[in-house]
Amino acid sequence: MKIDIIGSGVSGLCCAHAFLERACEVRVISASDALDSSCCSWWAGGMLAPGCEGESAEPLIAALGVESMKFWQALTPNYTRAGTLVLATSRDRPLLDNFARNTQGWQKLASTQMQDLEPDLAERFNSGLLFADEAHLDPRQSLGQLIEQLKSRGVEFTQRVIDDGPGNEYSSVADWIIDCRGLGAAHQLPDLRGVKGEMLHIHSTEISLSRPVRLLHPRIPLYIVPRANGVFMIGATMIESTERSRASVRSVLELLSAAYALHPAFGEAEIIEIGVDARPAFNDNLPRLRRRGKTLSVNGMYRHGFLAAPAMARRCVEFALDGIIPKEVMDENTP
Template sequence: MNVLVKGAGVAGLSVAHELTSRGARVTVLDPQPGSHAAASWFAGGMLAPYCERASAEQIVVELGVGAADWWEAALPGSVRCNGTLVLAPVRDARELERFGSRTSGFEWADDDAIRTLEPDLAGRFRKGLFFEGEAHLDPRHVLIGLAAKLAEAGVAFETDPLRAATAGFDWTVQCTGYSREDQTMRGVRGEMLILRTSDISLSRPVRLVHPRFPIYVVPRADHTFMVGATMIESDSAGPVTVRSMMELLNAAYSLHPAFGEAEIVETGVGIRPAYPDNLPRVVREGKTTSINGLYRHGFLLAPAMAMQVADMVLNERTATR
């Protein structure tokens, strides 16, 4: 089976890996491979299905529970299985209780437990929720690493759509994300910051409950932290707004005052593709299959969606023999 995968974001690379691992011959088409403008580049990389249940449907949990194992098998050493810690200032204690009432897979953590999990946060929060079975990864390292692995495995990376159109592929998988031309979809703007400070260390993503949107701080290499992310109903890809900058920085400062002296290394905006129900879809039209609508769950749901597509494509091959 000779398959063309359109798009080199998290969905496209996941599909390419799943198909290649099952013996298909794959070409990935992307006019801007490795583009730093893709929504995947600005993702948090949290593999947190139980936390996501606070605002998502149960199907997100069911599709996402195997994501950490899939990514670790694809790129050994890329996943950190340290869980997720959810906290709230004293004034928002009820928000923390509401978060817990909508989720599962956690244990309540008191001040001593928080001190054990994250020593630098000792004494700052009275209680929290610890989701031990969750994990995270660095999206940028994973995107670069997976593309390199695929190239070594013989996957071709094409940048010219015209050349790809004449190659005679058996099947096409569309993984190009948000498009204004698709009237069934909307863009959801997510803004993020990367901060650098050596005055605080974290071992896992920490979520700070917020009345309007979830804010999280994810540790990365070289004393850097990703702080995100807003959820604005807009497909504008302009710079981070002043309001969002203030909210994200205030959240980081609320987590620990050391972030007040941190360097702002980077700001970024990604447009997440979403359907009205905020759930992903795999749609087949003839010999073309599309994956879209991963919303804010790209790295969490891409493995499950890639496996669905591979089943569809390769089962078709078997059926037509």
């Protein structure tokens, strides 16, 4: 069977992999040069945190997440299962209690355990919540590896902008077209919206972290994800907007002040990159598989692209090839 995948962010690449596994002939067509800074996936933290996300997300996200984590673990050597540490300053302590009440799968840490796990933070934070089963990865590295793997197995990548505005349908000889354009498909999905996220990469040799750390705050909750060689990803704002390119001074100031509150050594760090994109999201912030003729759209990943895309890709393939309707992510009448 011939499959055209449109889009080479995390959704498109996971779908390409899933169809290839079922011996389909797969072609990826994308406005981006495979993966580049024009994809939302480029800017992600790469946190695989189904337990923490349970604080605000539906249980479906955790279910998709647990399945997806197995995919990433098998695929990428930079998958690190070191858990997530959730902290609050003493002033915001009620937020930590609230977070604990609204989530599962954590263990409360005493100060000696903090010292063992994250010695650089133990002086300022003498308790926290550890979600030991959670993991993280470097999105650019992991998706780069996935692209190389797909290419070596014969998947063709073509750089092309698909213009399917009114009266201009995309036509193809493929048996199925899998539309994974994220916000680039908003004109076909009127209920898709953008949730702007701003982030930074900074470099510091004065502090080291072994796992993603979330610092709870009433206005701007922060997370920091350690990358290799002293680089840290700081994220991320959540603003109702489809704006994909401008980071505001206020957002950058707030993210950096929160990092400084986590540890003053971040005040001496070097800013490497400031990034922005808008997460593609439906009203309930859950991903969807939708059909339009022989086009299947996989979209609405919101802040869960890495957590949900491999599991969504499996459902997309099973729908296309086996006729199995994944009711939990397909909310329309399907022929």
